[in-house]
Amino acid sequence: MRKIIDSHIHLDLYKENEMREIMKELASAGCTDLISVSFHLESCLHNLRLAKTYSQVHTAFGFHPEQELPSDEELQDLFLWMEKHQEQMVAVGEIGLPYYLRSESKGDFSNDGHIELLEQFILKARQWDKPVILHAVYDDASIVCDLLEKHGVEKAHFHWFKGDSKTVERMIENGWFISVTPDVVYEQEIQELAKVYPLDQIMVETDGPWRFEGPFSGKMTHPNMIHKSVVSIASIKDCRKEEVYGILYENTADFYQFSPSKRERNRT
Incomplete structure (x- = not known):
């Protein structure tokens, strides 16, 4: 079985029986590692418990942007907790800007507070020497790039990215990574992105439990879907499958610095 890594999944958001099924089937799927990203403090706590239970789970702690801003007290509690548990996280994430929340709002919606919050997380990531995992699509992506460049962030992972060609060129030039979901199998926009983005700056993900269409319609999102993505x-890159498997795997392992010591640290 060719090896894969799911570089972005919300393992804590699955139903308990679904999560157990996924973990039971990881070995048969050839999936050696998962990056489970967090929504808020409660999500961080849940992901840390999962990482202590399963050596394949690596945690990222953060605050998902597609929700109301946290209160000052909530944010302080989150930052203090992350500071205490920084050795248990491989990245700060998921963080970013609320493109879909803003798009669905009717009228007045200010991005200012969300931009300020994102900058605070970026500064914390720099302080803790951690990569950032970003939710930044379409119009928001250039704003996020501005902040990353402002603070000299070298290790950035844009998950399920969608955006214009100028932003894509900017991301490539900065050496930042993207990850693509199983919709690369059937979605032209993602296929075009995969075609132009350098293979050595690509990872693969599921973003589960988010569900997909095409050949995955009606199915629980599972890391085994990544094989179809690869x-x-x-095919898009006109490369041998074996070569692509190897490059995508090493991209992710190197980016997140996986090692036996990292696994052991997650369990302490």
Whole structure:
């Protein structure tokens, strides 16, 4: 079985029986590691418990942007907790800007507070020497790039990215990574992104439990879907499947600095 890593999943948001099924089937799926990202403090706590239970789970702690801003007290509690548990996280995330929340709002919606919050997380990531995992699509992506460049962030992972060609060129130039979901199998926009983005700056993800269409319609999102993603990327890049499997795996392992010591640290 060819090895894969799910570089972005919300493992804590699955139903308990679904989560157990996924973890039971990881080995047969060839999936050696998962990056489970967090929504808020409660989510961080849940992900840390999962990481202590399963050596394959690596945690990222943060505050998902597609929700109301935290109160000052909530944010202080989160930052203090992250400071205490920084050795148990491989990245700060998921963080970013609320493109979909803003798009669905009717009228007045200010991004200012969200931009300020994102900058605070970026500064914390720099302080703790951690990569950032970003939710930044379409119009928001250039704002996020501005902040990353302002603070000299070298290790940035844009998950399920969508955006214009100028922003894509900017991200490539900065050496930042993207990860693509199983919709690369059937979604032209993602296929075009995979075609132009350098293979050595790509990872693969599920973003589960988010569900997909096409050949995945009606199915629980599972890391085993990544194999179809890899096959599609190989076809798009006109490369051998074995080569693509190896590059995508090493991209993720190197970016997140996986090692036996990292696994042991997650369990302490």
